[in-house]
Amino acid sequence: xxxxxxxxxxxxxxxxxxxxxxxxxxxxxxxxxxxxxxxxxxxxxxxxxxxxxxxxxxxxxxxxxxxxxxxxxxxxxxxxxxxxxxxxxxxxxxxxxxxxxxxxxxxxxxxxxxx
Amino acid sequence: xxxxxxxxxxxxxxxxxxxxxxxxxxxxxxxxxxxxxxxxxxxxxxxxxxxxxxxxxxxxxxxxxxxxxxxxxxxxxxxxxxxxxxxxxxxxxxxxxxxxxxxxxxxxxxxxxxxxxxxxxxxxxxxxxxxxxxxxxxxxxxxxxxxxxxxxxxxxxxxxxxxxxxxxxxxxxxxxxxxxxxxxxxxxxxxxxxxxxxxxxxxxxxxxxxxxxxxxxxxxxxxxxxxxxxxxxxxxx
Numbered sequence: 001x002x003x004x005x006x007x008x009x010x011x012x013x014x015x016x017x018x019x020x021x022x023x024x025x026x027x028x029x030x031x032x033x034x035x036x037x038x039x040x041x042x043x044x045x046x047x048x049x050x051x052x053x054x055x056x057x058x059x060x061x062x063x064x065x066x067x068x069x070x071x072x073x074x075x076x077x078x079x080x081x082x083x084x085x086x087x088x089x090x091x092x093x094x095x096x097x098x099x100x101x102x103x104x105x106x107x108x109x110x111x112x113x114x115x
Numbered sequence: 116x117x118x119x120x121x122x123x124x125x126x127x128x129x130x131x132x133x134x135x136x137x138x139x140x141x142x143x144x145x146x147x148x149x150x151x152x153x154x155x156x157x158x159x160x161x162x163x164x165x166x167x168x169x170x171x172x173x174x175x176x177x178x179x180x181x182x183x184x185x186x187x188x189x190x191x192x193x194x195x196x197x198x199x200x201x202x203x204x205x206x207x208x209x210x211x212x213x214x215x216x217x218x219x220x221x222x223x224x225x226x227x228x229x230x231x232x233x234x235x236x237x238x239x240x241x242x243x244x245x246x247x248x249x250x251x252x253x254x255x256x257x258x259x260x261x262x263x264x265x266x267x268x269x270x271x272x273x274x275x276x277x278x279x280x281x282x283x284x285x286x287x288x289x290x291x292x293x294x295x296x297x298x299x300x301x302x303x304x305x306x307x308x309x310x311x312x313x314x315x316x317x318x319x320x321x322x323x324x325x326x327x328x329x330x331x332x333x334x335x336x337x338x339x340x341x342x343x344x345x346x347x348x349x350x351x352x
Contacts, residue, residue, distance in 0.1 A: 007314035007340075008347050072315075076275030 006068050013065040020058040045107040052108045059100030067093030121190065123148055125160065126177075126202035127212050133157070145178050145185035145193065149201060149213065162213035169327065172263030176213050177202040182268035184327045205268040206281075220264045220281070227284035228306040229291065232299025244295055254293040257286045257335050259328050266322035266332050278311035282322035282332035285313050289335035292342065304346055313339040 002010075031041065045051045071089040074080040080088055121137045135152045146164055153160040164174035169187040176185050178193050179200050193199055207215040235242065244251060266282040267273055273281050280288075288307050291297045307313045313336045322332040 002312075002314045003310055004308040004312070004314055004343055004347060008344065011344070076272070 002068075002072055006071070009064055010068040013061040013068075016057065016061040017065060020054065020061065023054065024058070042107060046109075048108065052104065055104045055107075056101070059097060059104055062100060063093045063097040066096050120197065121148065121194070122198040123152060124198065124200040125149070125152065125213070126200070127160075129209075132200075139190075139197070143190045145176070145183065145188045145190055145199070145201065146174050148190055148199070149176075149185060160213070161211040170261065172261035175204055175263045175265050175268065177205055177268065182265040182325055184263060184265065187327060204264055206270065206273045207264065207268065215264075217264060220267050220283070221262070223280045223311070224262070224284045224287060226306065226311070227280045227288040228299055228303045229284055229287035230299075232291070232297050232302060234298040242296055248295075250293040250295065253338065254290050257290040257330055257332070260286060260290075260330055261328065263327065265325050265327055269321035269325040271319055271321060272315055272317055276311070276315055279315045280307070280311050280313075282316075282336065285316070285339060286322075286330065286332040286335040288313075289338050292339070304343055307339050308343050313343065316340070 031044075045055075067089045070092050071085060074088050075085055119139055121139050123135045123137045124132050125135065126132050135156050137148050137151050137156075140147070146167065149160070149162050150164075153162065162174075162176070164186060165171040167174075167186045169184055172184075174185045175182055177183075178185065178188060179195065180202075181193075182204060183193075185201075190199065201213065203209045203213050204215045207217065207219060210216050246255075260283055262283060264283065266286075270279075270282055273279050285307060288303050291299060292303050316333070316336045318333060318337065320333045323330070323334070326332065
């Protein structure tokens with residue numbers, strides 16, 4: 001039960017995610033050369049507008065993409081319908097966004113024990 | 116053919132399968148086997164056929180779990196040893212034995228705007244059609260569909276989503292969209308963009324894999340996705 005609007009949101013978010021996934025994997029490979037430490041990661045991300053925008057947009061795209069995809073699974077395999085189906089989609093989307101946004105916020109702004 | 120007797124299991128109900136011994140012949144289709152059972156073993160067996168030559172689209176059944184035209188399937192191609200299982204088409208309500216209710220299939224054909232949207236009257240000249248134009252080639256690719264519902268029975272998206280219009284109806288919509296004689300562009304694009312529309316397709320490709328006419332509904336549906344996406348950017352919905 002995928003309307004044109006949801007289909008377009010899912011395709012456009014996928015379009016957005018493709019370069020982010022490649023960039024994320026490339027940085028992971030680069031970052032683990034010579035060992036990996038929290039300080040090294042935070043040194044790159046803290047206060048960085050670029051990495052904030054990179055992972056912030058990534059999180060938004062993932063939240064939209066994942067929520068719409070799981071909505072289709074919940075409908076076709078789980079039999080969810082109507083308001084329950086839409087509620088499930090929003091729960092997944094907002095949940096993914098909350099988890100991701102919290103992590104992006106933490107590595108950009110937070111002054112915790114790891115900083 | 117080595118076996119002299121075929122073990123033919125026919126699904127009569129959701130939880131009832133009858134097995135019949137059917138004499139094997141050198142030249143025998145699955146439909147011949149079903150007809151032999153009805154004529155010689157159990158006259159109450161219900162099934163549907165008409166032309167016997169792959170033109171009418173009425174004899175499709177599940178043969179060993181695969182949707183097929185029974186009239187154009189030689190029994191030797193589907194035998195497992197000397198056994199075969201025959202059931203009613205998947206994804207459609209069963210009326211009795213091997214006869215299914217095709218109404219949902221045809222209703223969706225109409226719901227996808229699989230009807231002629233003409234603009235000319237009988238007094239107008241017949242519009243010239245360029246057989247080599249790209250749109251005509253697209254339209255011709257799907258024109259030989261005979262509504263047998265094999266693709267509809269093969270589609271796992273239909274199985275999981277009762278609203279989904281299915282491969283045959285969407286392929287007809289794509290054919291009409293590309294037909295220069297059809298004026299239903301907006302109506303077709305709207306019809307295939309609803310909650311049961313082309314965007315539900317997961318491109319699993321069973322329609323194209325099982326079509327007995329070697330048509331390619333999956334690519335037709337991909338075409339509809341492209342056109343509706345282009346339209347989305349133009350119209351904003």
